[in-house]
Amino acid sequence: MVRGFLPALFWLARSRAARWGIGFIFTYMSFVIPVERLRETATLLAFYHPRPGYPLHILIVPKRALGSLAELRPQDSDFTADLFQTVQSLVAEFNLEEAGYRLISNGGRYQDVPHLHFHLISDRP
Amino acid sequence: MVRGFLPALFWLARSRAARWGIGFIFTYMSFVIPVERLRETATLLAFYHPRPGYPLHILIVPKRALGSLAELRPQDSDFTADLFQTVQSLVAEFNLEEAGYRLISNGGRYQDVPHLHFHLISDRP
DSSP states (O other), rough: OOOHHHHHHEEESGGGGGGGHHHHHHHHGGGGGOOOOEEOOSSSEEEEEESSSEEEEEEEEEESSOOOOOOOOGGGGGHHHHHHHHHHHHHHHHTHHHHOOOEEEGGGGOOSSSSSSSEEEEEEO | HHHHHHHHHHHHHHGGGGGHHHHHHHHHHGGOOOOOOEOOOOOOOEEEEOOOOOSSSEEEEEEOOOSSGGGOOGGGGHHHHHHHHHHHHHHHHHHHHOOOOEEEEEEGGGOOSSSSSSEEEEEEO
């Protein structure tokens, strides 16, 4: 089910019209997202990318409806604090200081899914 | 001078021993850094990368001594708030929603300069 549901959600999310749908799901129904949670806080979920582009490819996604970096507001500081703490915790767990890692967020034309997300990647599994 | 001083600073910074030097300069002497500031706030500087790897390549650097993402602390929320506001402001100025953009921070083995920095890049100038 993991392999079917989440790619379907991502596929759906590529349509701009579906933007409010995915925002709604992450905001109000994140409990139905059938992924193995690497981290979950009050403000975000972190999980393996369903279609990884790197040997280690983790997505970090806010639970609230934020379309992109451009929509982050001062009152989202609880999410950004959780974001960096989650990165630090994953870096420690996966020994990424040693392996090397990159935190990426795409915006505008480079953003494929219209819900804010960060990629934490490494070329070593 | 821009072309000489900043690459020299970056070259120096590659040495781990120089880490406290670059931290000191960004923290206490950022006024001496001879770059065209795209943005400057109480907590950060944003300027063109002296050796760009993309048609648009901006560096966003905290003024305080932070070695990497791993060293960000809860009390750095003023910097992270400035960071995202600066990104939004640059995205607007350079019309990056249209062009596409990517915010990147490298860590561990992928980080070349031992002072926290974010790259804001686009493949269109």
